[in-house]
Amino acid sequence: MLKVKDLHKSYGPVNVLKGVNIDFKPGEITAVLGPNGSGKTTLLKSILGMVIPQKGAIMLDGASILGNWQYRDKIAYVPQIANFPGNIRVEELIRMIRDIRPGAGAYQELAETLKLTPFFKKKLSALSGGTRQKVNLVLAFMFDAPLVILDEPTAGLDPVALIILKDLIAEQKARGKTILITTHIMNLVEEMADKVVFLLDGTVYFHGAVQELKEHTGRDHMEKAIAAILEKSYA
Amino acid sequence: MLKILKYSFTDLMRSRWSYIYFLFYLTLGFVLFFLNTDLTKAVITLMNIIIVLTPLIGTIFGVMYYYSSREFTELLLAQPVKRHTIFAGQYLGVSLSLSLSLVVGVGLPFVLYGIFASAAIWDFATLLMIGAFLTFIFVALAFNMALFFNDKIKGFGAAIILWLFMAVIYDGIFLLSLMLFNDYPLDKLALGATMFNPIDLSRILILLKLDISALLGYTGAVFKDFFGNPLGMVVSLSLLGVWVALPVMLMLRQSSKKDF
Structure with a gap:
């Protein structure tokens, strides 16, 4: 489905990605993990075409995506920071995105589930961080895209919304979608992810099942397993 | 692109500052045309204001719009839309809404004044066209600066310095060089120097149109001499x-190479 081959990206003198190779399979949830500044967001943004890599290839369904834009029709993206133009209303923003990107499905039910409907007439600048994140989720999940990318989707969400988010992700998985997620919440990874990609210093340190990571590090908890890798790398 | 243009345009049209800008021109137009008996003088006053103000407002609005809509731009970048489409759309949205404020703001008093019956209609039309041109030029320059600098303060500073350079410093350097090299033939230099500054260029264009040699200054005189009026x-x-x-x-080139 999605293949990343020998991806290199540097911002000036800082090498963020130094030859990343990953093969993402359909129907799998892959958690992209790594310490701050390990290149998680850069990797996701390269896939989205927002960051232009210096070297390497990204293939989606066998076709190279670099320099293209039509392929983004196959992607639903939940960004890390949910900042929107402040002077427009939630409803207007949703309508605007539906207008700009054809092929959207119904969103009312989704908004209802997320308890977002009461905020429809509110201006985006008046919303809390968690509510904005819900807007983000509606904007992404109203499209039926085969590739779902979530960059820290849990930021600001309350426990109820978190449960809804998990259900949403599980439902997407059941429909055979390829799901990429970055998060610092290890519970979420343990509960949901099939595979883990661990980025360290711009390379893939580990790619495999969650269970394998635990065996690999000899720890029985995700958090401890991750901590073990980090301690080793800092040492 | 039209959709992006439409949203940028309506976004700006709802902004308070667009109205202030519009009202400013409206007031200016009324004051100049109804308190002034000489139409040519009014057009010249208007020219002096438009030639400095439209670039400044274009610069400020261009930079501000880019930075304040950055997050929204990122949201658009993740959609199946071409980068050129996004930036061309936003650029046209800003430029068109500013041009509209100018044309309607100054145009309305003019129409009420009974301009259509007057012979000054073409001078006036030239003036508005120049104002629109300057808006399009300086919004584009501002977008370039904003794309180049990720830091808002730096981008804003660079864009304002560029405006200051074109509007004030350029002329200063030019005059200084004319004084220093008084003994040499400077016609060609003056001609060339004018072309590299859109504000100078606009001034000459209007003055050629109005046919006021006294106000042309050295550059304008050379220009007129060299090209003859229509050319x-x-x-x-x-x-x-x-x-x-x-x-x-x-x-557009910058936008297609930039990392967001």
Whole structure:
């Protein structure tokens, strides 16, 4: 489905990605993990075409995506920071995105589930961080895209919304979608992810099942397993 | 692109500042045309204001719009939309809404004044066209600066310095060099120097149109001498066109290479 081959990206003198190779399979949830500044967001943004890599290839369904834009029709993206133009209303923003990107499905039910409907007439600048994140989720999940990318989707969400988010992700998985997620919440990874990609210093340190990571590090908890890798790398 | 343009345009049309800008021109127009008996004088006063103010407002609005809509731009970048489409749409949205404020703001008093019956209609139309040109040029330059600098303060500073350079410093350097090299023939230099500054170029275009030699200054006199009146108009007008096209092309090139 999605293949990343020998991806290199540097911002000036800082090498963020130094030859990343990953093969993402359909129907799998892959958690992209790594310490701050390990290149998680850069990797996701390269896939989205927002960051232009210096070297390497990204293939989606066998076709190279670099320099293209039509392929983004196959992607639903939940960004890390949910900042929107402040002077427009939630409803207007949703309508605007539906207008700009054809092929959207119904969103009312989704908004209802997320308890977002009461905020429809509110201006985006008046919303809390968690509510904005819900807007983000509606904007992404109203499209039926085969590739779902979530960059820290849990930021600001309350426990109820978190449960809804998990259900949403599980439902997407059941429909055979390829799901990429970055998060610092290890519970979420343990509960949901099939595979883990661990980025360290711009390379893939580990790619495999969650269970394998635990065996690999000899720890029985995700958090401890991750901590073990980090301690080793800092040492 | 039209959809992005539409949203940028309506976004700006709802902004308080667009109305202030519009009301400013409206007031200015009324004051100049109804308290002034000499229409040519009114047009010249208007010219002096438009030639400095439209670039400044274009610069400020361009930079501010880019930075304040950055997050929304990122949201658009993740959608199946071409980068060129996004930035061309936003650019046209800003430029068109500012031009509209100018044209309607100054145009309304003019129409009420009974301009259609007057012979000054073409001078006036030239003036508005120049104002629109300057808006398109300086919004494009501002977008370039904003794309180049990720830091808002730096981008804003660079864009304002560029405006200051074109509006004030350029002329100063130019006059200084004329004084210093008084003994040499400077016609060609003056001619060349004018083409590299859209504000100078606009001033000459309007003055050629109004045919006021006294106000042309050294550059204008050379310009008129060299090209003759109608040809001078055509050349300066097409140069303004180049001044729009080049920054827009540069902006689109920058946008397609940038990391967001």
